[in-house]
Amino acid sequence: MTLVTDATEADMRRRILVVAERLFREIGYQKTTVADIAKLLQMSPANVYRFFDSKKAIHKGVARHLMGEVEQAAETIARAPGSARQRLCDLLTTVHRMNCERYIGDAKLHEMVAIAMEENWDVCIAHMELVTGTIGEVIAQGVESGEFEVSDVPQAASCTCAAMVRFFHPQMIAQSFTKDRPTLEQMIDFVLTALGAKKRAPSSP
């Protein structure tokens, strides 16, 4: 019985989050009410509150989900075959692209991110730590294989993330739209050099 109840509860939470995300995207976070979410699910607001004790908690769940997709994509790349160098490039590019798609040119999602950063900063911190951890995994593999030369992997991973802020952070991505330099590729090359990676095309002086 407990297992079934757990499954039902997890399923209900998931359904609420799916509907909430849809409404946040369609009419915006501020304008969406718990009553709107309940109505679409054909249940009472009181029933929604059994699973999430506030709209803020629902927002947190939706934010976790959106960020979770990025985390999963990063992990999939980290565990794929290939050189550490190539996987690090793919990972950094993917996080940038996913954040661009999600948060740029979509004012409603942008509002959600701004609110997440104000109200659910812990979710953002956890997300950054997870992505930093995954980057650290790839760096460690690169050190192991002799591709990178790094003495402190966690430190190198946090510097890599910080160096990529302009390409990762929703607000920075939005502001950088007017700047054409550096390009993502140039920035990744810069980071690779900082990680002690050998140049792709060594120049003979």
Added chain:
Amino acid sequence: MTLVTDATEADMRRRILVVAERLFREIGYQKTTVADIAKLLQMSPANVYRFFDSKKAIHKGVARHLMGEVEQAAETIARAPGSARQRLCDLLTTVHRMNCERYIGDAKLHEMVAIAMEENWDVCIAHMELVTGTIGEVIAQGVESGEFEVSDVPQAASCTCAAMVRFFHPQMIAQSFTKDRPTLEQMIDFVLTALGAKKRAPSSP
């Protein structure tokens, strides 16, 4: 006569900006009116409008002044004696410290920055380009002296600035207060490695 008139006009503009900056700091940008500024200068608002055609233009002048001080400090360091490595460290540290002092823990100045980024984005862009240019000068000197190994100096300068965004950008500095990693020193070391600088304390394995 023209010279005297020019001097008087420049002097008047400067006086208006000094008073405006004081009021923006004391009561905030939104609450300050052109009438407030005129009153403190014992002149009519119409007279202020002879020198600046809007409050926005005054704001721009104040923002330019605040950013100009950082640019000057950076240039002074760039032209000082010493190794390029040391000057780059000093320059990056100084820009970080000055931006921390200016924009963090001072809600009124923070408001001004937010408005500058919305209304006078061109001033911000020009500031970033100037600081990037000064960083490029130091990098070029380091390449010249054999301290750095960089093939494209302007690109390396823009990557250095982008890598430091977390420590330079007022919004990022404010958000990073909860994060203890990477430290400024770790980030500068990371950048130095990306610029091909030799390690300070080479570790013998």
